[in-house]
Every structure is written in C-alpha cells, then in structure tokens.
Amino acid sequence: MSDHLMNTYARLPVSFEKGNGATLIDSDGKTYLDAISGIAVCSLGHAHPAVSDAICEQSHKLIHTSNLYQIGNQQKLADKLIELSGMDRVFFCNSGAEANETALKIARKHANDNGIENPAVIVMNNSFHGRTYATLSATGNDKVHAGFTPLMEGFIRVPFDDVDAVKAHSANQNIVAILVEPVQGEGGVHVPKPGYLKALREICDTNGWLLMLDEIQTGIGRTGAWFAFQHEDIKPDVVTLAKALGNGMPIGACMATSQAAQTLVPGNHGTTFGGNPLACAAGLAVLNTMQVHNHIKSVVRKGADLLAAFTAELSGQTGIVDIRGKGYMIGIQLNKPCGELVTRALEKGLLINVTRGDTVRLLPTFVMSDEQSKHLVSTLSQLIKEFLNE
Ligand SMILES: Cc1ncc(COP(=O)(O)O)c(C=O)c1O
Numbered sequence: 179m180s181d182h183l184m185n186t187y188a189r190l191p192v193s194f195e196k197g198n199g200a201t202l203i204d205s206d207g208k209t210y211l212d213a214i215s216g217i218a219v220c221s222l223g224h225a226h227p228a229v230s231d232a233i234c235e236q237s238h239k240l241i242h243t244s245n246l247y248q249i250g251n252q253q254k255l256a257d258k259l260i261e262l263s264g265m266d267r268v269f270f271c272n273s274g275a276e277a278n279e280t281a282l283k284i285a286r287k288h289a290n291d292n293g294i295e296n297p298a299v300i301v302m303n304n305s306f307h308g309r310t311y312a313t314l315s316a317t318g319n320d321k322v323h324a325g326f327t328p329l330m331e332g333f334i335r336v337p338f339d340d341v342d343a344v345k346a347h348s349a350n351q352n353i354v355a356i357l358v359e360p361v362q363g364e365g366g367v368h369v370p371k372p373g374y375l376k377a378l379r380e381i382c383d384t385n386g387w388l389l390m391l392d393e394i395q396t397g398i399g400r401t402g403a404w405f406a407f408q409h410e411d412i413k414p415d416v417v418t419l420a421k422a423l424g425n426g427m428p429i430g431a432c433m434a435t436s437q438a439a440q441t442l443v444p445g446n447h448g449t450t451f452g453g454n455p456l457a458c459a460a461g462l463a464v465l466n467t468m469q470v471h472n473h474i475k476s477v478v479r480k481g482a483d484l485l486a487a488f489t490a491e492l493s494g495q496t497g498i499v500d501i502r503g504k505g506y507m508i509g510i511q512l513n514k515p516c517g518e519l520v521t522r523a524l525e526k527g528l529l530i531n532v533t534r535g536d537t538v539r540l541l542p543t544f545v546m547s548d549e550q551s552k553h554l555v556s557t558l559s560q561l562i563k564e565f566l567n568e
Contacts, residue, residue, distance in 0.1 A: 190524060197224020200546040202529065212529045213542045213554050218363070218395045218507075221422040222467055223545035229425045232463035233456065242454045251458035258465050259433060262404045264413055267439035270453025271430040274394035274420035275308025278357070280432035280447060281390045281416045282312045285355040286332075287441040288388060292354075299390075300347060300356040302338040304534075306364035307357065307392055316357055319365070338362055339370035341377040348385055355388035355415075356381075360406035363395035363541075366534040367509025369502055375410045382415070388438055390416040394430075395507070398422035399468055399544065402478040402505030409504075427460035429453075473544045481505040484542070484551055491559035497566035499536075508540040509533075512566065522561050530558065538562070 194210075196203045200223055202210045215221055222229065236251070243249060256268040269280050282299065289297030301307070305318040314322050315330035318338075323329060334353065336343040347353055356378055362368040375391075382389040389412075396406040397419045403409050405417060415438040420430035430452070451457075468474065485508055489501050492510065499511040515535045523530045531539045542554070 190521065192524060199223040200543045200550050208527065210524070210527045210529050211546075211550055211554060213540045213546075213558075214529050214531045215422075215541050215543045216426060217421070217531070218400055218541040219421045219424075220426050221399060221506075221544050222425045222464060222473070223543040224426075226425055226463075226467065226545075228467045229427070229460055229463045232459045233427060236456050236459035239455075241456045242451070244450060245448065245453065249453060249455055249458065251455045251462060252453040255453070255458045255461045255465075258462065259419075259431065262465070263417065263433055265417060265433040266436040267434050269432045269434075269439075269442070269447065270458070271432070271449050272428045272451050272457070273308075273430045274392075274418065275310045275313045275430075276449070276452070277394060277418035277420050277430035277432045278307045278313045278316065278392060279310055281357065281392075281418050282316065283447055284416055284432070284434060284438055284441050285357075285388055285390065287446060288438065289354040291441060294352060294354060296332070296352050297354045298332050298334050298350065298352045300344060300353060300387075301333045301335055302358055302362070303335055304338055304362055304365035304368070305357075305359055305392075306362070307359075338365070338368060339374055341374065341381070344378065344381055348381065353385065353387055355390050357390045357392060359392045359394075360396045360409075361401060361504050361507055363507065363539070364533055366511065366537040367503055367507055367539055369504045373410070375407055375414075376412055379410075379412045379414070388415040390414065390418070392418050394418055394420045395541075396504075398464070399474045399477055400505055400507055400541070402474060402481055404474060406504070423464060424457055424460045425464045427457050429457040429461050468544075477505045477544055480544075480546070480548075480551065481508070483548075484508060484540075484555070487551070487555040488559065491555055492562060495563055495566060498562075503540075506540075506542050506544065510538040510540075510562065512536050512538070512562070514566075516562075516565060519561060519565055522565070523558065526557050526561065528554065528557055528561075 194202045301316045303318040307313040307316040391414045417433045533539045
C-alpha cells in the first residue's frame with residue numbers, strides 16, 4: 179500500500195475493480211453485496227448503464243467550460259430539480275460540504291442584509307454537515323471538532339427532535355436560520371417524530387428564520403420520497419443535496435426559494451467546477467432513471483420490508499437496543515461498540531457500515547433484488563447474533 183496518501187482514513191483491506199448493480203467485485207475476483215452504496219451515493223447501483231452512457235457521451239462532446247458561460251445541462255438539471263422539489267433556484271457545486279457552505283453563506287448574507295451583526299444558526303447535537311471549517315463547526319460531534327478549535331462562531335446547539343429546545347431560543351434576535359438533517363445519518367440513523375419538520379417550519383415562520391434542510395444523505399429518494407421534507411408537506415427555504423445526485427459523479431447542489439436565493443448576487447459566491455456539463459449529464463441521467471423506473475415507490479416497499487425483516491430476525495435478541503429507519507436508511511443499534519462487524523461482514527462478502535460506534539448503518543442500492551435483500555438479512559442477522567452472544 180502507498181505511503182503517499184494522507185492518513186485521513188482507516189481503510190479496509192480491500193480494493194474493488196468492478197461493480198454491477200448491487201454488487202462489487204474485488205481485485206481477487208470475490209463478489210460482495212453492497213449495502214452501503216458508497217455512503218448513500220450509488221443508489222442506482224454500480225456502473226448503471228444510463229449513467230455510464232450519459233457520462234461517456236457527454237465526455238466526448240464537452241467536459242468543462244466554467245460558469246463564465248451558459249451551461250445547457252446545468253439549466254436542464256436545475257429545471258428538473260425545481261420541478262421535483264417545488265423550490266425556486268439552484269446553485270451547483272461538487273460536494274455536500276460545499277452545498278452546506280452555500281446554505282450557510284445564504285444565512286450570513288441574509289443576516290448582513292438585515293443588519294444583524296452577530297448572526298447565529300441553530301444546529302443539532304449529533305448532526306453531521308461536512309469537513310470544511312463552517313460545516314465542521316456546524317456539525318454536532320466532538321470527534322469531528324477535535325484538533326480544529328477554535329471553531330467558527332455563530333452556531334447554537336440544541337438536541338435533535340426537540341421542538342421546545344428550539345422554541346426556547348425564540349427571543350434571540352441574532353438567530354437567522356435552523357440547519358437540520360431530516361433524518362440524522364452519520365449520527366446513527368435517527369428518525370424524528372412525525373411533525374418535527376412541520377413544527378420547525380412554523381417556528382421559522384413566526385421568527386423570520388430560514389429553515390435549511392441538509393438532505394445530502396436523505397435526498398434523491400433515499401427515505402422513500404424525492405426529498406425527505408415531502409413526507410411532511412412543507413416548503414423549506416434552503417435544501418442541500420449531493421451524494422446520490424450523481425450516482426458517483428461528484429456533484430452537489432443548494433436549492434433555495436426565490437426569497438432566500440436573492441440574497442446572493444454575482445460576486446458573492448462561485449465555483450470553478452460546480453455544475454459542469456459532465457457532472458450535470460450524470461445528474462440528469464440519475465433523475466431520469468429514478469423517474470422512469472419509479473424507484474421511489476420501490477424504496478418505500480423494499481425499505482419497509484427490510485426493516486420488518488430485521489425486526490423479525492433480531493427483536494428478541496439480547497443486546498439489540500433499537501432497529502429503526504426510513505425508506506432505505508436503516509440503523510441497528512447494539513448495546514456495545516460493534517465496529518468489528520464491518521470486517522466480519524466483509525469476510526462474508528457483505529459491505530455494511532457502523533456509525534457512532536454502536537449502530538450498524540445500511541444504505542442499500544435501490545436495485546438490490548428481493549433475493550439479495552433476503553441474503554443481507556440472514557447473513558447480517560447471523561453475524562450480529564454471534565457477536566452479541568460472545
Ligand atoms: C448529512 C450530510 N451532510 C453533509 C455531508 C458532507 O458531504 P461531503 O462528504 O460530500 O462533503 C454528509 C456526508 O456524509 C452528510 O451525510
């Protein structure tokens with residue numbers, strides 16, 4: 179292994195050569211069932227022909243021109259996202275952290291425009307928003323902060339899924355926005371009580387704050403709706419996307435209402451690569467494929483079946499704290515740290531993830547067959563039982 183990479187990841191000892199649908203093949207030819215999808219990125223499965231073809235075709239025509247010029251694919255992708263989300267404007271970038279930076283800059287600019295000198299954004303404990311300075315400061319995880327203090331100022335932390343904790347700050351004139359994940363992903367797959375986002379919407383309306391949703395993990399169908407906010411029938415002011423939007427082609431987006439978007443004018447924000455013809459061609463192929471094959475509908479059914487199957491297999495087992503999820507975002511929390519399950523699963527040809535130390539997180543591809551799903555449930559449940567009975 180090369181010593182020339184920065185030591186930022188404790189990588190597993192496997193390297194993949196090829197992918198096909200819900201499976202990956204390593205350099206020794208061993209096949210794995212992928213139940214993590216490159217961390218909620220390859221929702222349509224690996225090497226999806228529609229996405230690969232779109233990338234190939236576009237790359238032969240034109241890859242990049244910069245945002246100094248009109249970009250047809252970018253405008254088409256924006257039109258499609260607006261049609262699907264009901265938002266008004268989009269800014270394209272290259273990653274989730276950049277999408278959240280855009281959201282936070284909108285909040286700051288909104289504050290500056292309104293004469294608020296020390297603006298603050300309400301963020302949640304246990305959240306994850308990225309690794310850049312603003313986004314790691316917004317993140318509610320001490321491990322992400324460690325070694326990088328002082329953090330950027332202007333964040334007020336409250337517990338997730340606690341409406342009263344947010345209301346308690348209503349009198350604070352410095353607050354300009356709330357930034358929240360509709361379902362906490364990295365934080366252990368926490369689904370808030372129904373009505374949470376609606377209640378936050380109401381608080382924002384009452385106080386003139388922006389409701390900014392980080393849908394980087396939950397967006398593009400992952401929870402069984404195009405965007406998780408659609409489960410509660412609300413319109414946020416700002417929504418951030420990345421991950422599954424390109425099915426592996428790096429692309430991020432910050433969508434906003436006209437009112438929130440108008441805070442940014444030429445010169446306020448930008449990107450060299452963001453929204454280039456190639457990335458947007460991939461994004462268009464993803465959204466089109468999702469629509470043509472009605473993947474959202476199947477995520478609703480398959481997600482519910484998968485959760486029910488794990489519940490049936492594991493609910494009587496000592497050591498299981500909780501089995502929870504929404505759509506194809508599933509968390510199985512154990513009563514002890516379980517990081518080693520990742521290696522044990524790898525040995526069995528299964529790719530899973532453990533987050534927050536004690537929670538097995540599953541983010542399967544939308545193309546996982548019912549047979550593969552059964553295999554996932556039986557293999558992983560067996561591993562979890564063995565681990566808990568040791
Ligand atoms: C909810 C959420 N926000 C932001 C990010 C950061 O995205 P990226 O790694 O593309 O910068 C992630 C990545 O895991 C995420 O899950």
